[in-house]
Structure formats: structure tokens, C-alpha cells
Amino acid sequence: MLPTTSRGRTPSNVRPAPIFAQYLRRIVKWRQMDIEYTFWQMLHLCTSPKVVYQHTRYHKQTKNQWARDDPAFVVIFCLFLIVATSAYCVAYGETCVHAIYTIISVVSLHFLLAGILIATCCWFLTNSYLREETPNSHVVEQRVEWLYAFDVHCNSFFPTFILLYVVQYFVSPVLVAHGFFPVLLSNLLFMVAISYYHYLNFLGYDVLPFLDKLLSSYIQLASSLSSHH
Template sequence: MSSNRVYSASPCDISSAYNKCARYMRKIFKFDQMDFQFALWQMLYLFIAPQKLIKVFRARKLSKSQYARDDPAFLVLFAGALSITTVGFSIVLKLSFLQFVKFLFFVVFVDCIGLGLLVATLFWYLTNTFLKPKTNLQDVEWGFSFDVHLNAFFPPLILLHFIQLFFYNGIISHDWFLSILLGNTFWLCSCLYYFYITFLGYNALQILNNTRYFLVPVPWVVLLYLISIFIKFNISHNLMSFYRYRVL
């Protein structure tokens, strides 16, 4: 038998995933059945103590036989935060209404959903193919991979699309060293949050081995941060210019 295992979902796996997705989507507009307080608690702890969410993942597995969320409250609040921060982004960039609509489209359907589907599918495949023992018949749920991406994406969303906006026109948009340092530090913190929370999410799955590989990009991110400071490359300002150009 070859040492490289190629993962392929069985019809049973696909049917189960489809049923879970269908149940999830049926709840998306039933706000009275959502636990928004618990979702807000999760969002808060993603900032101050993301490691505590491991207990939530494992408790859900024990009580509901799945790691993925079955309550869309987190997704609804996430979409609300994304929309509100996009308004603030548009004000800072001085976009017209039509440009705001185009920017919102790119942020929601390309940066969040499109990238999220791609990353979740990639990590779902990699974990099931390379990080799970061949003798274990239980697989990582695709819905869980998407949940991990949303968890990891939320702190960067708030840092880059909300908190950073208060400093952009006054400091970050200038050519000062402080502008480069502050803007690039926002991106450094966002990337560290993303990789750390991604690691914590998959590390909560007891069926996986070597989840520390999710932390491999961290020293490279720090190195790129130091290089950007040294060559005086303002990441935030350049990306803001890209966002403005994208909606022209």
C-alpha cells in the first residue's frame, strides 16, 4: 500500500455533509432560534483568550456529534460586522455610493466567502489527507474547516476594517516611519491571530496529528514584517490604494 493517502469523500460522507448544511441554512433566517449571546461571547474570546474555544468545540462534539456549528448566530453577527466595517472603510476611502456597493461586493463575495471557501476546502483536504492517521475512519468536517476560517478571520476583520480606520488618515497614510510601523503592525497582529486561531481550531480535533504545522508560517510572517519595516514599505497604505483602485 502506498504511504501517500489520497482522500476522497464517500457517498455517505457527502450525504451527511449535505444534510448538515441544509439544516444549517434552514435556520439562517430564524433569528428567534439563534443564541446571539453565546455567539458574542465567542467573538469576545477570539480576541482575549482564543484557546478557551477549544472546550466549546469538544463540548459540541460530545453533545451534538459534530464539531461544526449548527447555530448560524455567529455567521449572522459576522456578516453584520463585515457590512458595518465596510461602511467605515468606504468613508475613510471617500468612495461614492456606487463604489461602496462594488467594494461591499468584493469584500463579501471575494475576500470573505470566496477566499473562505478556498481556504476551508484546502485545509479540509490537507488535514484529512496528511494529518489524520489512516486507521482512523472519522474525518474532519468541511463545515468545521469553514468555521475555523471564520473564527480566524474575525480578529483581523476588526483590526484592519475597524480599529485601523481611526488611525489611517491621521497617521498611517503619511510617509512617516511611525506610519509604516503602525500600519504594518496591524497586519502583523492580524496574520498572527489568523494562524494561531487556525492552529487552535485544528488542534482541538483529537483525530489529527502534527497540527503544529499550522504555525509554520508564523516566523516567515515576522520576517516579512521586519523586512517591510527595513525597506520602508507601508503595507496598509499600499493595500488601501489597491482597494480604491479595485472599485474605480
């Protein structure tokens, strides 16, 4: 039996360019997006996120890739961000020009650019330091797909969005007041949102069977990031 991979060659299950190109092409094809499944994922990310990553395993078995091939989650998430940011701008009397600037900043910088940077760092660290070495040349080498790392960020950021953009909006009359309770409530919202983000980020990489010593490495990484902040 001939080996499926060799040193110096790209593994057969890694096809970043075609997958990413197909993903981008489907962004403008609304009818091809699975909207119902996207809303199902968003609901379960807030209630039972492990179920979402169980379906990620099924996706790998049927599509031979961990990442989503449907950009519906990102498109709908961006629409939610636009609506939520617009609500804040209306509530706090922003001018039209400043509102447009704020909406573009939230979608492009807070979500997309930050997600690209975080996904790239996690993609590099997991592939460089956390992958198990293949025992022999007959086993197909597996790597974390960059698009999957971006999916993990999107999944982790959605409950954070619910807490810091939706819930915070409705309790904002309390948060803008002076006193101990508004400060406590605001910090509590941020603490829960950041903790849940890290938890979902861990679940996203924990589902990958070829990553080794993930828990201890992620705890060290999270603690180092927290100490810097």
C-alpha cells in the same frame, strides 16, 4: 460485535449534505439563532480563544459534530463587515455606487470566497495527510468536516477583522501620513493580524484528537505560504 465502518463506505458520523442543508435553512430564521452565544464567542476569540475551542469539544459531545449548526456567527460577522466597510466609504468620500461595489466585494470576496477556498484547502490537507489511521475496523473513522474548517476560518478571521478593519479605521489619520512611524505602525498591524490568524487556525485543528503531527505540518505549511508572499 460488528464493525462500525468499512472501507469504501462513508463513515457514520459524516453527514455533509443534511448538516449543510440545515445550516443554510437556519440563515433566514433569525429567531432560532443564538445571538448571545455568538457575541460571547467573538469576545473570547480576542481574549482567550482556547476557551472557545473547549466549548467546541462540548459541542461535539452533545451534537456529535464539530461544526456549528447555528449560522449566527457568519450572519453577524457579515453585518459587522458591512458596517465597517460603509464607515470607510463614508470617511473617504466614495460615491454610492462605488460604496455598494466595495461592500459586496469585501463580504463576498474577502470573507466568504476566501474563506471557502482556505477552508477547502485545509479540509483536504487535514483529511488526506494529517488524520491518524484507525487501529482496527471496530473504531469509527473520524474526518474533518468541511463546515468545521469554514468555522475555523471564521474564528481566525474575526480578530483580524478587529485589527485591520476597526483599529486601523480609528488610526487611519496617522497611517495615511508620510514618514517612518505610519509605515511601521501599518506593518505592525498586519503582522499581528496575520500571526494571530495562523495561531487561531492552529488552535482550531489542534483541538481535533484524530489529527497527527499537526504542529510540525502546520509550521511547514505556514512557512511555505509566507515564502510565496
